[in-house]
Amino acid sequence: MTALAKLTTIRVGGEPKQLYFADTKDELIQFSKKVWQESENYLILGCGSNVVACDDMSSYQVVLIETKGIEVIGNRVKVQAGEIWGSFVDTANANGWAGIESLAGIPGTVGASPIQNIGAYGQEVSSVIRSVEFLDQELGEVIVLDNEFCEFGYRDSVFKRGRKGVVLTVEFEFGQADPEQLKAKSEEVIAQRRAKGMVLDRADHDTWSCGSFFMNPVVSESFARTLPLDAPQWEVADQVKLSAAWLIEQAGIPKGFSLPGSNASISSKHALAITNRGGATATEVVELARYIQETVANRFGITLVPEPNLVGFN
Numbered sequence: 001m002t003a004l005a006k007l008t009t010i011r012v013g014g015e016p017k018q019l020y021f022a023d024t025k026d027e028l029i030q031f032s033k034k035v036w037q038e039s040e041n042y043l044i045l046g047c048g049s050n051v052v053a054c055d056d057m058s059s060y061q062v063v064l065i066e067t068k069g070i071e072v073i074g075n076r077v078k079v080q081a082g083e084i085w086g087s088f089v090d091t092a093n094a095n096g097w098a099g100i101e102s103l104a105g106i107p108g109t110v111g112a113s114p115i116q117n118i119g120a121y122g123q124e125v126s127s128v129i130r131s132v133e134f135l136d137q138e139l140g141e142v143i144v145l146d147n148e149f150c151e152f153g154y155r156d157s158v159f160k161r162g163r164k165g166v167v168l169t170v171e172f173e174f175g176q177a178d179p180e181q182l183k184a185k186s187e188e189v190i191a192q193r194r195a196k197g198m199v200l201d202r203a204d205h206d207t208w209s210c211g212s213f214f215m216n217p218v219v220s221e222s223f224a225r226t227l228p229l230d231a232p233q234w235e236v237a238d239q240v241k242l243s244a245a246w247l248i249e250q251a252g253i254p255k256g257f258s259l260p261g262s263n264a265s266i267s268s269k270h271a272l273a274i275t276n277r278g279g280a281t282a283t284e285v286v287e288l289a290r291y292i293q294e295t296v297a298n299r300f301g302i303t304l305v306p307e308p309n310l311v312g313f314n
């Protein structure tokens, strides 16, 4: 059986009890219903770029989404969940479909993109999603959720807040722009991402990660005023977003840091990424994450919230 270490970008996690490959939408529906029925211990998996699976996954059933297809319907584009996000950005750019060019270089599948409303360099996928076709676990049926019902927020959606199920397809509505300009923007973004170890590269351990491990915390204006004057801050509605990377470094945890004897370490290029230096266990990854949380909480009174889905941990 293939271990989760082989199916996730941070390369940790044990062998599951069962692994189902869903190549068609019908299979995805069938396998998802099956694993939901049989146990609480299941995982719906795309490219595994936002998942830390525990070392003992032997009670888990995993459904791997490999459905493919891109369909143009009038001014909309309907995409199967298993399409690879980066390739879809290339297709969008080539067709002059504007709105996701700055999201180039983000690993993962199209189906996972609404889950945490992927975002980077000033763009969020929610701005071009028209609707999501969703197998709702509670209802046991396929429904279509228009954008407003997805309740998108910063790295957030209704799917992260308890609406269980599986995204089958995503329907996009794009603006139009010059394909060459879109491509140039994507290339510029990828170059910036690569410098931070945020483009997957088998040979570079700094990219054996889940990307950013913590979300940038959003606090009240009055709390933000208690922080040092040089703390980076952005206003969002009547609150303030802080830089998690800045908080970590100012709490005294430098890039490249690891706990004694551990194979998990902070990226040498980016303070927000926890990486696997080779042979790390999921336990080591989570121990480092806890250490960072405690250190930042002690220094600033802020509890950093992990961005990836931690599977099988208490």
Ligand SMILES: Cc1cc2nc3c(=O)[nH]c(=O)nc-3n(C[C@H](O)[C@H](O)[C@H](O)COP(=O)(O)OP(=O)(O)OC[C@H]3O[C@@H](n4cnc5c(N)ncnc54)[C@H](O)[C@@H]3O)c2cc1C
Residues within 6 Å of the ligand: 009, 043, 044, 045, 046, 047, 048, 049, 050, 051, 065, 081, 106, 107, 108, 109, 110, 111, 112, 113, 115, 116, 117, 118, 119, 120, 165, 166, 167, 168, 197, 198, 199, 200, 207, 209, 210, 211, 212, 309
């Ligand atoms: C190097 C690197 C850089 C990154 N940079 C960014 C970035 O800039 N911005 C950003 O937002 N994210 C970033 N990420 C995080 C990650 O790429 C995204 O969250 C991506 O959308 C995850 O896709 P995936 O297919 O790998 O999802 P997985 O990791 O397989 O799954 C993630 C979660 O979504 C659920 N899920 C997956 N597919 C479905 C589906 N079809 N239906 C229901 N649930 C599903 C899973 O159960 C799991 O809870 C980065 C990750 C890495 C490794």
